[in-house]
Amino acid sequence: MKQVITALLENAIRSAVADGLLPAGALPPVEVDWTKDAGHGDYASNAAMVLARPARKNPRDIAGILLERIDDSGRILEKVEIAGPGFMNFFIREGCWSPLLKKVEDEGGRYGSSDLGKGRRIQVEFVSANPTGPLHIGHARGAVVGDVVANILAAVGYDVFREYYINDTGNQMNNLGRSVLLRYRELLGRESEFPEGCYKGEYIRDLAAELLKREGERYLDMDPEAAIPLLTTYAGGAILEGIKEDLRRFGVVFDLYFSERELYREDGVGILLRALEEKGFIYREGEALWFRTTAFGDEKDRVVIRQNGDPTYFAADIAYHRNKFLRGFDTVIDIWGADHHGYIPRMSAAVQALGYAKEALKVILVQLVNLLRDGKPVAMSTRSGEFDTLREVVDEVGKDAARYNFLMRRSDSHLDFDLELAKRQSSENPVYYVQYAYARICSILRMAAERGYAAPHYGEARLDLLKSAEEIDLIKAITRFPEVIEGAARTLEPHRLTFYLNDLAAVFHSYYNKNKVISDDGDLTGARLFLAKSVRTVLENALTLLGVSTPDKM
């Protein structure tokens, strides 16, 4: 509908330009949006106001010119009003809404999707936590945001690839191996000091005990320098398997887990550095190699090879991003914890230095999560080993409530996650509000079937009977769905879907409380069943995008 209005308006503008009433050449883009206030019609446009400056005319005069030139041959407009400083308010004829429901039936599970992405290849990299310990609640939010952004992009026609970067080399991994060794020795009666940086979680003890059971005491008297790499590989592998399993149970599945070790095996870092050097972005200062990121707006240059000859994490990460683009992705999206925001300029510089557009890399920052229980903070100290893991949270509150709660805020705003609230089956918990609407519709359709009514197909339903204000509102909400998905895709803001869902469910619940779907009037019942079924389709499609289940009973 929005597109129809936009087309009418653009034709009117062309006509006015042709008649010399508006200047030719590039005009500012006009907007058509749905209104917040029914008194302003169904859609409103700011066209006259944005054209006022280039045309050097009064906005209300321009609105009048455009109004005369709107060719409503399809007879969809009840009226168009000029209001306020120069808004054009479009009132849609009552009977023009229900035909829009045909699309819902025709497209079914695909309703809301589009081909905006035109099959362009896009990669979403998310979670990417070091396999040094189980995922915690903070990773969970990033996991859901990444997963749902990927779903949304796929829905608008991108060819989406989900990837997890396993940062499985470096000091942190070394510390993991050392930690396991220390616990292992402890189990065999060798007390030892725990140096700074070592992991003290209970899971380390479990890994050590498992190792002892499987391989005996062979590491006890081995040279630690020889033993640690072996234990690192063992522990990292075991932890990664646990991470994969936790994510799977959370509904998050990756196309690829990409190992940093892989990069080094293929000399990815070496090749990268030579490539950058050829372009003149590498210089030596002291014993270290530096990358001139300031050439692209970073505040200082960055080291890529340290004095001791080891590449930095940054060097490997650039090589990884180069690898992504070489694999043919047009756009690469990284999802990071907000504490990494300072890293954006240098990564952006790296991408540009490699010859890719600045826009080819997009970073979504995800703020931290405050885990609460009944309003009181839950301690999450990694050092003491006391923290709520993703697994524990999902076991306690369930996948649906956890996922939905993570999407109720913009990604870059702090989120309080209250375990007791997430479990509560009440109006305080929006997941159930939406799922309840879905279950309720299923129940109505079951009840209708018992009484001998089947929901009709589009051609059979007397949709002209749907003309109450609530019914029109419901249809409008349904037709907004594709626009909401598009907006979420364009801005990479998955929370728009949860807000939309709450809205749609509210309109339906309100309608339900005022009107009986099933009555003695067969035609009216049929029309309302069709409407209810359309709502259900949208709820199902939207919840599926969020990775939240659609129970037909609750």
Next chain:
RNA sequence: GCGCCCAUGGCUCAGCUGGAUAGAGCGUCAGACUACGAAUCUGAAUGUCGGAGGUUCGAAUCCUCCUGGGCGCGCCA
């Protein structure tokens, strides 16, 4: 010290990249089940959009400064 993000009813947050009288939920108060599911609905109250300037037809939104919070500023990852 420099940089980035945030500041919106009592609380938690939206606000569609500049639009009309700033919206939801929770909480509070008052109501609705002999009717398709009350995990629902209806109604009421609550705001100098942190402050001060500026940009223009028009600002919660953009610019500058100030106040107050979060984060970052390694040859760590």
